[in-house]
Amino acid sequence: MAYWIASSPHNHLQSKTSALMRLVIYATIPGILTQWYFFGWGNIIHISLAIATALLTEFTVLSLREKKVSEQLFDGSAILTAVLLGISLPALAPWWISVIGSIFAIAIVKQLYGGIGLNPFNPAMAGYVMLLISFPVQMTSWQPPLELMSVPLDFINTLSVIFTNFTYDGYSVEQLRTHIDGHTMATPLDTVKTNLTLGLTITESMNNIVIGEYVGIGWQSLNLAFLIGGVFLLFKKAIPLVTPLSFLGSLFVCSFIAFLISPDSNASTLFHWFNGACMLGAFFILTDPVSGATSIKGRIIFGALAGFLVFIIRKFGGYPDAVAFAVLLCNMSAPLIDQYTRPRTYGHK
Amino acid sequence: MESVIERIDKGLFWKFHGGIHPPQMKFLTSDKPILQLPLPEKLVIPIQQHIGEAGEVIVNVGDDVVKGQPLTRSTLPISVPIHAPTSGKITAIENATIAHPSGLEELCIKLIPDGKDTWCERTICPEYQQLSKAEIIEKICNAGISGMGGAGFPTHIKVGTTAQINYLIINASECEPYITADDLLIKEHSSAILDGINILDHLLEPAFILIGIEDNKPEAIKALQNATQGIDKIKVCVLPTQYPVGGEKQLIMALTGTEVPSGVLPTSLGIVMQNIATCFAIADAVIHDTPLIKRVVTVSGQALEKPQNVWALLGTPVEFLLNECGYPQQEKKHIIMGGPMMGFSLPNNQVPIVKTTNCILAPSEAEIPNDNQEVECIRCGQCAEVCPSQLLPQELQWSAKAKDHQQLDTLNLFDCIECGACAYVCPSHIPLVHYYRVAKAEIRQQQLLDLKAEKAKVRFEARKLRLEREKLAREAKHKKAAEARKARMNSGTPEANNEKSAVAAALARVKAKKAQASAEPTNSANPSDDASSEKKSQVAAAIARAKAKKLAAKDNNSIAEKPPAEINPVIIDEKIEEKQTLDPAEAKKAKIAAAIEKAKAKKLTTEAKSSTSSEIKTETVTAPSPADAKKAKIAAAVAKAKAKKQQAEQKKEIQLSANEDITSSIKDEPIAEAVTDKKARIAAAVAKAKAKKQQTESK
Structure with missing residues (x-):
């Protein structure tokens, strides 16, 4: 007993x-x-x-x-x-x-x-x-x-x-x-990047065989599949909604502004969303709780920063895809983000 | 205020942050009436069952008490008495395990019921409106009523507030799983509860009375709505079920949209909250003059055969309630006092029911498994999402583990209400609340120590100041005395003159001494003076002495190594050799003499030895009488001892003389004489020894 x-x-x-x-x-x-x-x-x-x-x-x-x-x-x-x-x-x-x-x-x-x-x-x-x-x-x-x-x-x-x-x-x-x-x-991202340095416009690049009908044979479907997997995770409440949302949103804003400024040298948002590791990063990598930010506010900043970095590196960097680099840079800033996004405790101003 | 009431009338409420929806499990007990139990065999009544100070015990062991008789007296404002739950005999007043998370032992009164259940005298007072507020508050205090929802804050203090009250909130939410005690009480006693609410209304005069109740108790809601029909002031607020809406701050937020600032009592915002069971107790106390001696307790859990609500006398051991509800004998027992979220495990089944006990939970193994294994936090942040205080449980956890008290303070650890929502959702199964409790205890401990240190510092500083003050006072006194003396000396009286001259003489002496000291150095500066030559010779002598000492040390060493019989002559030889250089003739003489003496001495000693030993032998052989033998033995021993002594003496003498000789030999002649003198002395000694030997021999 x-x-x-x-x-x-x-x-x-x-x-x-x-x-x-x-x-x-x-x-x-x-x-x-x-x-x-x-x-x-x-x-x-x-x-x-x-x-x-x-x-x-x-x-x-x-x-x-x-x-x-x-x-x-x-x-x-x-x-x-x-x-x-x-x-x-x-x-x-x-x-x-x-x-x-x-x-x-x-x-x-x-x-x-x-x-x-x-x-x-x-x-x-x-x-x-x-x-x-x-x-x-x-x-x-x-x-x-x-x-x-x-x-x-x-x-x-x-x-x-x-x-x-x-x-x-x-x-x-x-x-x-x-x-x-x-x-x-090459991959669609690589092709576009190379073509831009060769003086070709985006529209011309889009005629490349690897792009196909939409934004890249194989790659577009792959990203769609990861998006479906991600939605399943969201549905199961296994990952927070805000991180992928703010990441894709930020990538959308950046690429859209760039596209508006110069449509010839900037690929569309859809091209960015459905190429490379974009959806994998949005739903499977950035949502890793261990290396990410913890608060909701922090996650919004974290995702937005990642989206911005992906665009910047894809546009100006030496590598065609940028998700891995963007994720690591965001991982580095996560503790700082956490530090400044602490929620207000009940009863405190 | 109007907008708040408008919203409530529309059935709209504010949302507090976080919250969870654990399985409610209320169906186990919610459909059975409250059971009246027989009297238990014994009652263990802790003298403190509320927050604050314990009352003073006013009964003695052996006293017969009647039901409702006070057992303690409240001596301080924040103290309430306890009463005998039934008539019987006080058998002991001693420490026993009380209802506390750490199984503390505290003073309890043990009562054996006599089975008669005799009431003390009571005066029923249906017209409470005719009493003054102070009289009602005194009645509440004397009935021993403290908050029955969990914290146990003395009710008379809460209702005695003079602040302007906007909302009196009656907490009937009962958000913890399993517990249905309040639910059943409302269903069965809604009119008595309403009486209690009216008394509170009379005392506090609030603008509105809000009864907060979760929507999972439809029958209780109906009962309350029926009871309060036609009273505009009272609003029955049906809240969506969510844990922990029954927390004071959460309920205030949900009903009024007001956030209670940290460290502030709701009273200062014009809000008072009372538990619904407390209202029932107030009505009983004020109208029926019945003190708080029993309460409704939910005895639930799937390990029980008949889980149900019971009327339990305060002080009833948990074992009695469990037996009444069919608790099977099993190997591993897990009994929880309180609900599954905030209750605590009991160390044994003798723990008594107290004023704040609303539930006894006996879960089955499958219901609440005990095999939870903590793994590392993966920072998923679910804990922060459910925290009703909007804390960061996982960051608190890191800091608590690291004992970073400063960071814990920054993260507002003390705003944690320990509701357990964070630990409930944690996928890593980290017992978060446990870490916070430990950290809180450590911080409180540290604060106590800091306070002590601060006091000690103040004491030390005060002492330093006092010593400084005393020193100054002493100095001032001395100065004053010196001045007085001076004044006296200068006053011109004969005594003063005397004193003055004495001082002058002393000064003159000191001066003279000083002059002498300064004169001496000049004298010694003269090289032709005797002083310097004297010094020289002294130095030479010192060197010589040192050399001699060295030599002697050498000799001593050699002596130590060699057996004594051999050494003596060697030393003598050495001396003699040295002396030869000074005065060969005399030295030779001395040498010869010494040799002769030596030989003689040797002979004598050996002779003495052999003779004594042989004598002993012969005697032991020839004289068998024991007495004689003994005598002879003693004599022999004495002789031996004497011989030894002499030998030692000789040795010493020789050594001494050797030292002296060497030093003197370096100086000048007179040694020769000294040596002969010594030789003579040795000879004499030897002769003496001889004589003695002979004496012994003759003996």
């Missing part, structure tokens, strides 16, 4: 951090499937590699830190990081890219700062940026959508490219990226 002593409150909402993580992972499924449909097996292979590496790294570091491995290993945070990293990588990047990226994201960005809840930066994005800076060639060799490729790419061939740099028939990544007419195909 023992009396159980506990501190109030005694009842508890039966939600768990791991359940939240699992929900976010489920929400990426539409995006991953779309990616598979338009770009083949590459990203699924990278996601698998990243998950395996991330779990192994997490296990090793947790054991070294003498933490409860069984509880923390499968709390879903490491898997989510790996999934997000795998989604972001170029589909035909060599295997060691996702391995190095995952190790860096988990061991250094997350665990060295104290593990879950204590990392100041989003691990997936920090890993991505590290890879982009360290291995620029591999990290910018984006695979064109399958429908534009002259060489068909099945699962075995993709696996072969990732592990040996060559397909079964001996095609290199560069050859795979070449269009029938001999041009190397």
Whole structure:
């Protein structure tokens, strides 16, 4: 006969951090499937590699830190990081890219700062940026959508490219990226950026084959899929509404103003919204609670800052996409934002 | 004020920040009438059941008391008495576990009911309007009424306010899950409650009376609406169900849209809030002259067979109530006093019901699991969204863990009402409220220490000042005395002259001494003076002495290493050698003499030794009588001791002489004489020893 002593409150909402993580992972499924449909097996292979590496790294570091491995290993945070990293990588990047990226994201960005809840930066994005800076060639060799490729790419061939740099028939990544007419195909964002430096207008760029009918074959659908996943998360109340709203709103305002000023040198808002990692960033990266701002006001500022930075970097920066950089910069400013957006306590002026 | 009433009439209310919707679980008990229980076997009545000071105990162990008899007397304004809940005998007045989160023990009166339930004398007073306000307030105080909603603030203080009151708010919201005590009380006793409200109206004269009730109690709402029909002043305000709308500040916000500033009582805003159960108790006290001795308690939880509301006498042990409601015997017991959000776990089942106890919760394992594991905060911010005080629970948590008291103050920790909404929603299952409670306790402790330190500092400063003052006073006194003396000396009387001359003489002496001191240095400056030569020789002597000492030290060392019999002659030889250089003839003589003496001495000692030992042997053999043997032994021992002593003496002497000899030998001749003298002395000593030996031998 023992009396159980506990501190109030005694009842508890039966939600768990791991359940939240699992929900976010489920929400990426539409995006991953779309990616598979338009770009083949590459990203699924990278996601698998990243998950395996991330779990192994997490296990090793947790054991070294003498933490409860069984509880923390499968709390879903490491898997989510790996999934997000795998989604972001170029589909035909060599295997060691996702391995190095995952190790860096988990061991250094997350665990060295104290593990879950204590990392100041989003691990997936920090890993991505590290890879982009360290291995620029591999990290910018984006695979064109399958429908534009002259060489068909099945699962075995993709696996072969990732592990040996060559397909079964001996095609290199560069050859795979070449269009029938001999041009190397880039992402829509890259294409527009390059064309602008060549003196072409936006309207002329929009005729490029990678753009297709709307704002980019494959990419537009991919972003739409992530938007759907994001709405699912919003519906489930797993993520706050204000962050993606203020991010997309800010990107809209910036791109719209720029578009009004000079329509020839500025792409439309839709182009910005449905290209690159925009929707992934809005619903899956910026909403990471650990590295983001906490108050509602803070989240509005956080999202708006991210949108502004994405536009600035896409427009004036050296990189075609900017979500990862924008996220890291916002992560840095999150504590400051929190400091100045504390709500007024009841009964205080 | 008009706009507030207009809004209320339209059924519109303000929204307070945050809030949650935990499962209400009120269905367990809300449809059963309040049960009258038999008398328990014993009652444990804590003497303090309210916020403030405990009353003074006015009964003794062994006293027979009747129902309603006061057991304590309120001596201070913020103190209310307690009463005997039934007639019986006081068996003990001692410490027992009281209803407190940390299982504190405090003074309790133990009462064994006699089963007769005899009432004390009461005077029913249906015409309370004819009483003065002070008389009514005194009645309320004497009935021991304190807030029955949870905090337990003495009611007579709240209703005794002289401030202009705009709103009297009756709190019937009962927002905690499981609890239905107020709900049932309203359903069954709405007219008595209305009497209580009218008494409060009479006392406070508010502009409006607002009854705040959650919309999950439709029958109670109907009962209240029926009871207050036709009274324009009283508004029954049906609020949407949301935890914690029953919090004082939250209810004021929801009903009037007014925010109570931090650290300010609602009275200063013209608002007074009373719990609905308190209203019932007030009516009972003022009209029926019945003190607060029982209350409605919800005994709920899925571990119970018959969860229901009961009329519990104050002081009833929890065990009695649980047994009445069918609590099964089980391994792991979890009993909570209060609701699941703000109640506290009980350390045992003997804890008594007190004035603020509205619920006893006995949940099943599935209902409230005990396996919650805290994990790291992921800063999701859900806690901040539900906080009714608009605090930042997760930031508070970091600071509480880091014991950063300054930051906790900046984040307004003390505005936390400990409602538990943050911990309820936390996906990391962090017991946030627990961290805040610990931090609050630490800060209070620190403040107490700071206060003490401050007092000590003040005391120290005062002491320093006092010492300084005393010193100054002393100096002034001395100065004054000196001046007085001076004045006296200059006054010209014979005593004064005497004194004056004495002082003059002393001064002259001092001067003379000074002059002498200055003269001496000039004297010693002269090189041809004897003083310097004297000094020189002194220095030389000192050097010589030092050298001698060194030598002696060397000798001593060697002596220590060698057995004594061998050393003595060596030393002597050395001395003699040294002396040879001075006076060969005499030295030789001395040497020879010494050698002879030495030989003799040696012989003697050995002889003495052998003879004594042999004698002892023979004696022990020849004389078997024990007495003789003993005697002989003693004699032998004495002889040995003597011989040893002599030897030691000799050694000492020789050493001494050696030292002296060496020093003197460096100086000049007279040593030779001294050496011979010493030799002679040694010889004499040896002779003496011989004689003694012989004596012993003869013995």
